Structure formats: structure tokens, C-alpha cells
Amino acid sequence: MRGLREVGRNQVPSLHSQEPLKCWSLPLVTLTSIAIALPNIPKHNVNLLLQSVDEGLFYVKLIEKSLDKKGNLAKSRNAADVIWVGVELYRKWQDKDLHETSLKGRNSKVTLKELSNKAEGMIVDFKRDVKDFVMENPLNWPVKVIAANSMYRICERLLRAHEGDSLTTDEGLFEQLSNMIANIMAACFTNLMRVIIMKCHHKAIKYNAKSVREAALLLGETEEILRILEQHRAARSDPDESEYIKKWCGLISQKF
Numbered sequence: 001m002r003g004l005r006e007v008g009r010n011q012v013p014s015l016h017s018q019e020p021l022k023c024w025s026l027p028l029v030t031l032t033s034i035a036i037a038l039p040n041i042p043k044h045n046v047n048l049l050l051q052s053v054d055e056g057l058f059y060v061k062l063i064e065k066s067l068d069k070k071g072n073l074a075k076s077r078n079a080a081d082v083i084w085v086g087v088e089l090y091r092k093w094q095d096k097d098l099h100e101t102s103l104k105g106r107n108s109k110v111t112l113k114e115l116s117n118k119a120e121g122m123i124v125d126f127k128r129d130v131k132d133f134v135m136e137n138p139l140n141w142p143v144k145v146i147a148a149n150s151m152y153r154i155c156e157r158l159l160r161a162h163e164g165d166s167l168t169t170d171e172g173l174f175e176q177l178s179n180m181i182a183n184i185m186a187a188c189f190t191n192l193m194r195v196i197i198m199k200c201h202h203k204a205i206k207y208n209a210k211s212v213r214e215a216a217l218l219l220g221e222t223e224e225i226l227r228i229l230e231q232h233r234a235a236r237s238d239p240d241e242s243e244y245i246k247k248w249c250g251l252i253s254q255k256f
Contacts, residue, residue, distance in 0.1 A: 012156040015123045020138035020146045023073040024060050024188040025080035028053060028181055030150045033087050034115060034158075035177040037098040039105035040170040046102075049178060054088060056185045063188055066195045072139075079143035079150070093151065094122070094144060108173045109159070116155035122148040 032053045036046045064077055086092040091099040096118055105111040126135075126145045134140050141149075162168070168176065 012153050012160065015120065015149070015152065016127065016138070018136065018138050020076050020141065020149060021073055023064055023068075023076040023080065024184065025057060025064060025084075026076050026147070026150050027154065028057065028060065028184055029080045029084045029087065030147070030154050031177050031181050031184075033083070033093040033098060033151070034112070034155065035174055035181075036087070036091065037093070037096075037101040037105070037111050037115060038108050038170050038174050038177075039102050039111060041102065041174050045174065049181075050088060053181060054084075057084065059192065060185065060188050063191045063195055066198060067191060075139055075141065075143065076146055079146040082143050083147045094118075094147065108168070108170045109162075112155045112159050116152055116159065119148040119150075119152035119155065123152060 032049065035041075035049060061077070061081075064073060068074065068077070083093060086094065087098070091097065093115070096115070101111060101114065105114070123145060126142070126148075138146065138149075158173075
């Protein structure tokens, strides 16, 4: 699960004393934003990635909503939703034109640094302009700052991973990011059966029939995904451990 190891690495110094809680969808949206900003990538490959991520996010969001019972991840999930609208419809991350970036970028390293600097600037501006101690808690951050934090940390991790070496080719980095996205989605999808079972066991009688119908539809839609996951199921000690990406990163760190 290379993608999870990359997301879970902590060698990048934090720009804030606290970090927002991790959800599945935000790193997926961030990685996709980076991928489509890379130079020298065929348009067909970019469009195919966007289509695939959009289809996968439907189930990722369903899983997150079903399992985040206390709403602890609501802000991070909302940040992913807001950013994805701009990326999918306008090829923009916040106000950064990703298509224009891909056309003007000299190489992947320059693009990563440009995105990192943009995100870092947003976080620094927020810290400078907002003095309210309540905002020390990431749960109170604006969604654009949460998204910027994700962009900064992931770009810096990628840059540091190739520090001292010439970065892989633009096409190579695009493939690496695509694989990371696929691995994170695969890890998230291990929760699908749990969500289906939860819907079938809904306690409220008036909602039970609807919930069971939704579960049946979900099972039908994801049958192929579940079959593939069963063939390549990652060993884990507790089903609950796969619920959140932070726990998955912990498991991956222990394994490797």
C-alpha cells in the first residue's frame, strides 16, 4: 500500500501546532489535483484519471458518511467536496488554474514546488490574519485552509522523497500518483461490506426498509469491487482498524 505509506509519512514539519483529522477523500482529491497539474501528460490520461476518481469518490464519500457517526471528519470531508467541484468542473484547485499550470510547468519538480508554495502561503496568511484562539483547533479551520494543509504536506513529501535525486519523469510521477490514488481507494473500499451490513441492521424501523434497499443496490453496484478486494485482502487484526485512513497508516507503518 505505497499510497498509504506516502500519505502517512510525518517527516514534513507542520506549519501549525495541530493537524486536521485525516479522511479518505481529501488526500484523493489532493493527489488528483497534483496529477492533472503535471506538465507533458496526454489529455486522454488526465481525463481518464478524473473520470475514475469521480466514480470512486462516490463510494468513498458514502463510506465516510456512514462510518463517521460523530462527525469528527466533517470539516475534512467538506474540504474535499468543495475542492473536488473546482477540480472536476474547472480544473482549478482553489483559484489555481491546474490546466494552465500544466502548460507552463517546466518539469514536475517545479510544479510540485509551485503548488506547495501556494498552499503554504494560504496557511501562513490564515495564521497571520486570524488571532482567535478558537482557530487553534483544526476543527474550526475554514475548508480552504484544511485543503491547503493537505496540498502542502503531500507536495513536500513527494519533493523530499526525491531529495538529492532527479525527480522521475513527468509521466513516471503521474503513474506514481495514479497508483497512490488507486491504493488509497482500495484500502477505503475494504469498508464497503461493513457499510452494507450496517444499512441492513438499521435500528429505526421506519428507515429499515429503505436502508435495506440501499444496501441491496450498493451490493449490486460494488459486487466486482468486493470480489477483487477479497482476492487481495490485506491482513488486519481488527475490522475496525480499516475505518479511518489514520488507522490504516498506522497498520502500514507497523508492517513496513
